[in-house]
Amino acid sequence: MKKVLALLLTLVLSLSLFAGCDGDGAESDAYGDATAVIVVGPDSGTKMEIWTFVELHNVFYAHMLERWNELNPDRQIQMTFVTYPYSEMHNKMTMALQTGVGAPDLCDIEISQFPNFLRGVVQLYPLNDALAPYIDDIVPARLDIYSKDGRFYGAPTHVGATVMYYNVEILEKYGIDYTTIVTWDDFTAAAHQLKEASNGEVFMTSVDTGGSDWMWVAMASKGEDWTGGSEAGPANVQLDSVYRMLSMQKQWLEDGVAMISPGGQVDTEQGWANIIDGNIAGFPKAMWFMSRFLNYMPEMAGKIAIAPVPVFEVGDLRSVGIGGTGTVVSLQSSDPTLAADYISFAKGSYEGNLAIWDILGFDTVNTSVWSDPDITTDETNQFIAYFVTNPFDTLNEIKDEIGKIAVVSFSPTINETINITTLNAIFEGGMGVAEALAEAQRMIEIELH
Numbered sequence: 001m002k003k004v005l006a007l008l009l010t011l012v013l014s015l016s017l018f019a020g021c022d023g024d025g026a027e028s029d030a031y032g033d034a035t036a037v038i039v040v041g042p043d044s045g046t047k048m049e050i051w052t053f054v055e056l057h058n059v060f061y062a063h064m065l066e067r068w069n070e071l072n073p074d075r076q077i078q079m080t081f082v083t084y085p086y087s088e089m090h091n092k093m094t095m096a097l098q099t100g101v102g103a104p105d106l107c108d109i110e111i112s113q114f115p116n117f118l119r120g121v122v123q124l125y126p127l128n129d130a131l132a133p134y135i136d137d138i139v140p141a142r143l144d145i146y147s148k149d150g151r152f153y154g155a156p157t158h159v160g161a162t163v164m165y166y167n168v169e170i171l172e173k174y175g176i177d178y179t180t181i182v183t184w185d186d187f188t189a190a191a192h193q194l195k196e197a198s199n200g201e202v203f204m205t206s207v208d209t210g211g212s213d214w215m216w217v218a219m220a221s222k223g224e225d226w227t228g229g230s231e232a233g234p235a236n237v238q239l240d241s242v243y244r245m246l247s248m249q250k251q252w253l254e255d256g257v258a259m260i261s262p263g264g265q266v267d268t269e270q271g272w273a274n275i276i277d278g279n280i281a282g283f284p285k286a287m288w289f290m291s292r293f294l295n296y297m298p299e300m301a302g303k304i305a306i307a308p309v310p311v312f313e314v315g316d317l318r319s320v321g322i323g324g325t326g327t328v329v330s331l332q333s334s335d336p337t338l339a340a341d342y343i344s345f346a347k348g349s350y351e352g353n354l355a356i357w358d359i360l361g362f363d364t365v366n367t368s369v370w371s372d373p374d375i376t377t378d379e380t381n382q383f384i385a386y387f388v389t390n391p392f393d394t395l396n397e398i399k400d401e402i403g404k405i406a407v408v409s410f411s412p413t414i415n416e417t418i419n420i421t422t423l424n425a426i427f428e429g430g431m432g433v434a435e436a437l438a439e440a441q442r443m444i445e446i447e448l449h
Helices: 002-016 026-031 055-071 086-099 140-144 168-173 184-197 213-222 240-255 269-276 287-296 336-348 350-360 367-371 382-386 391-398 411-427 433-448
Strands: 036-040 046-052 077-083 106-110 162-167 205-207 258-260 282-286 304-307 325-329
Touching (some): 046 086, 046 336, 055 336, 162 168, 213 240, 213 282, 240 258, 240 411, 287 382, 304 391, 382 391
Parallel strands (some): 046 077, 205 258
16 A cells, blocks of 8 residues: 555656646646646546545545555546645636536535535535445534535545644643643643743643634534524624633733734644744644644654643533535536445545545544554554554544534634634734624624625
C-alpha cells in the first residue's frame, strides 16, 4: 500500500505542474483553471470524472479506485481527477447543477457550502442504498449533516471530533495534571495555577476573535444549536450555552489567564507560531488539526497530549464534529449507481477508512477502525508517534458524546456576524456579552429578513 501511495502522490505532484496543458490545448479548454488533472483506471472502464478542491484527496480517491477495480472486475471505472481552487469549484458545480449541463459524476462539497446544494429540488443522487453495507459502523451525525428528508447526499470524509490539545511540557513544568481537568471550573482553576506558577509568563489558552469553535463546543455540550437545527430555524445566538462560554472567556481575559489568539484563532500562521513559542498550554480543536502539528509544528512532537474537552457540568457531551467534506454524486452522472457504490466503498468501508487515516490523517467516520489494535497500536504511524497520547484512546472515550451543530443556508450569516463583529466587540471592545449577543441577533435577523 505504501508503494502505491508513494507512486500516486508523485503522480499527483508531477501532473499538477502540467495541469490543463496537453499538446494541442484540449485539456486547457476542458478544465480551465484546474490545478491538477490525472486519469486512473483502464480504458475499458466506465468513464467518470470527479472534482475536488484538495489535491491530496485525489491521492486517496485514486488509491481506492485501484482497489475498487481490483475487487470489481465486472464494474471497472476509469476516473479523471480534476482539482480546482475552492471557490471556483463550488461555483462551477452550482452552475452545472442549475443548468443541468456540465456536472461531473462526483464532486467534493465542503460542509459550509453543502446547504446551497440541498435547496429546492436536489440535483444529487441519494447514497442510502450504497452506504447501507457500512452504515452500522458510521457515526450517524456525519451522515445527518449531508442529508435532507431522510436521504443521504454526501459521503463524509471524517468525524472532525473536537478534542483538547494540551502542551504537557508546559503543564508538567508548573505542576499541573491535565488528566484531572474534567469541567471548565477545573480548567479555570488550572489556568490560575499556571498564571501564579509561571509569574504570568504562560497563558492557559487563547481566546478566538475570528472563529466559533469554542461556541460550537458549548452548544453541543448542552444540546443547543443557534441554527435551530434545521433550515426552518429560527436563528438564535442568544443561547445560554453561548452566553456562558463567552462570559467565561471574557473573565479569563480580565483575570490574565488567557490571551487573544494571534491572527484571530489558533489555525493561522500566527496561531501556530504562538503554540510553538509555548505561550499557551491548551486549546480545543478538531482531530483534523493533528495534521497541522505534523505539517507546521514538527518541533512540538512529543509535547502534545490529546484529551476530551472540558464541560460545564459532568454529564454534558464532551465533543462536537467540526468541519468536513461530503462527496456527492450528480444526477448527470453517466452511471449514478456505479458512482455511488464506488464512493460509498471508498469513504464508508473499513478498508477505505483505513486509507483515510493512513493518507489523510483524519479521524475516520467508520468507528470499526478505532478498535482495531493493528491500527490503534501501530507506533510507526506518524500521528500516533507524534502525540504523547494515542488519538484513538480519546476517540474511543468520547465516541458516544460527539454532538453536532447543523450547517444550513443561513449559517454563513451567523458565522460572519459572530466572527467579524461580536467576538471583537466583546473581547477587544469591552462590550457586555448579553448586549453583544442581542446586537448580533438584531443584525442577523435584519440580514435574513
